[in-house]
Amino acid sequence: MCEPFMDLSFDLTAGDFERAGEASGKIKKTLQQIGVSADIVRRVAIGTYEGEMNVIIHSHGGTAKAHIYPEYTVVVLEDTGPGIADIELAVQEGYSTAPDYVRDLGFGAGMGLPNMKSCSDCFEIVSKAGEGTKITMRFAHKKA
Amino acid sequence: MKIGELIDKLDLEVKTDAGGLEREVDNCYVSDLLSNVMGQASPGAVWITMQGHQNVAAVASLLSLGAVIVGGGAAIEEETLKKARENDITILASAAPVFEIAGRLYAEGLRGAARNA
Ligand SMILES: Nc1ncnc2c1ncn2[C@@H]1O[C@H](COP(=O)(O)OP(=O)(O)OP(=O)(O)O)[C@@H](O)[C@H]1O
Numbered sequence: 048m049c050e051p052f053m054d055l056s057f058d059l060t061a062g063d064f065e066r067a068g069e070a071s072g073k074i075k076k077t078l079q080q081i082g083v084s085a086d087i088v089r090r091v092a093i094g095t096y097e098g099e100m101n102v103i104i105h106s107h108g109g110t111a112k113a114h115i116y117p118e119y120t121v122v123v124l125e126d127t128g129p130g131i132a133d134i135e136l137a138v139q140e141g142y143s144t145a146p147d148y149v150r151d152l153g154f155g156a157g158m159g160l161p162n163m164k165s166c167s168d169c170f171e172i173v174s175k176a177g178e179g180t181k182i183t184m185r186f187a188h189k190k191a
Numbered sequence: 192m193k194i195g196e197l198i199d200k201l202d203l204e205v206k207t208d209a210g211g212l213e214r215e216v217d218n219c220y221v222s223d224l225l226s227n228v229m230g231q232a233s234p235g236a237v238w239i240t241m242q243g244h245q246n247v248a249a250v251a252s253l254l255s256l257g258a259v260i261v262g263g264g265a266a267i268e269e270e271t272l273k274k275a276r277e278n279d280i281t282i283l284a285s286a287a288p289v290f291e292i293a294g295r296l297y298a299e300g301l302r303g304a305a306r307n308a
C-alpha cells in the first residue's frame with residue numbers, strides 16, 4: 048500500500064515548553080486507538096518526543112508529522128534552522144550543546160538522537176548549518 | 192506492590208492520584224535526565240526524580256509509567272499537576288532524599304528494570 052491512511056501534522060514553536068510533548072502524545076494516542084501494539088507505540092512515542100524536544104530546544108521552530116500506514120508509521124521532524132554542522136558528532140551519546148536553562152530542566156544528556164536511532168527501524172538526518180534539519184524515522188508495526 | 196501501599200509505607204504525599212493507587216508496580220528508575228529516562232525506564236515503573244516541571248508529566252505519560260515520586264522536597268509546578276491529571280499520571284511527593292526513597296523501595300522488593308529501547 049502506498050497511501051498513508053492517516054496523516055497528522057503539528058506546529059512546533061521554539062522554546063514552547065508548555066506544549067512540549069503534545070504532538071508525541073497525540074500521535075501515541077492515535078496509534079493506540081488503531082490497535083498498534085504497546086511496544087511499538089512506545090518506541091514511536093520515545094522517538095517522536097526526542098525529536099519534538101530537539102526542535103523546541105535547538106531550532107527556530109518547525110513541524111512534526113506522522114504518516115500512518117497499515118504496516119508502519121513514518122515520523123518526520125522538520126525545522127527552519129540553524130541546522131546541524133557536524134551530524135556525526137551530534138549523534139554521539141553524550142554530545143550536547145543544550146544551554147544551561149534547559150539543562151536545569153533535565154535536558155541535555157545528549158541522548159535524544161541516540162534514543163531516536165535505537166527506537167526506530169530506519170533513521171535519517173538531513174541537515175546543513177545555516178539551513179534547517181529534517182529527521183525521518185520509520186517504525187514497523189510488527190517486529191521483523 | 193500497589194501504589195497505595197507504597198504511599199502508606201513511605202508516607203508519600205499524593206499530589207495527583209489519577210485513579211492509580213490500585214496499580215501494581217514492581218520496578219523503579221531513578222534519574223533527573225529526561226532523555227535517559229526516555230531510553231531506559233520500563234513501562235509501569237515508578238520514577239524517582241528531583242525534577243518537578245511540566246516535562247516530567249509529559250515523559251511519564253509518553254512512557255506509561257506507573258507513578259512519579261518527586262523527592263528531596265523539590266518544588267512541583269502547578270502546570271505539572273495539571274498535565275498529570277489530564278493524562279492520568281500519579282504524582283507523589285516526599286521530603287526524603289532520593290537515595291532514601293530508592294533504598295526503601297528496594298527494601299520493599301522493587302527492583303530496577305533498565306531496558307534498552
Ligand atoms: N533540530 C535541531 N537543530 C539544531 N541542532 C540540533 C537539532 N537536534 C539536535 N541538535 C544538536 O544535536 C545535539 C545532540 O542532540 P540530542 O538530542 O542527542 O541531545 P540534547 O538535545 O542536547 O540532549 P537530550 O536530548 O539528551 O536532552 C544537540 O545538543 C544540538 O547541538
Ligand SMILES: [Mg+2]
Nearest residue numbers: 097101159160
Ligand atoms: Mg535532545
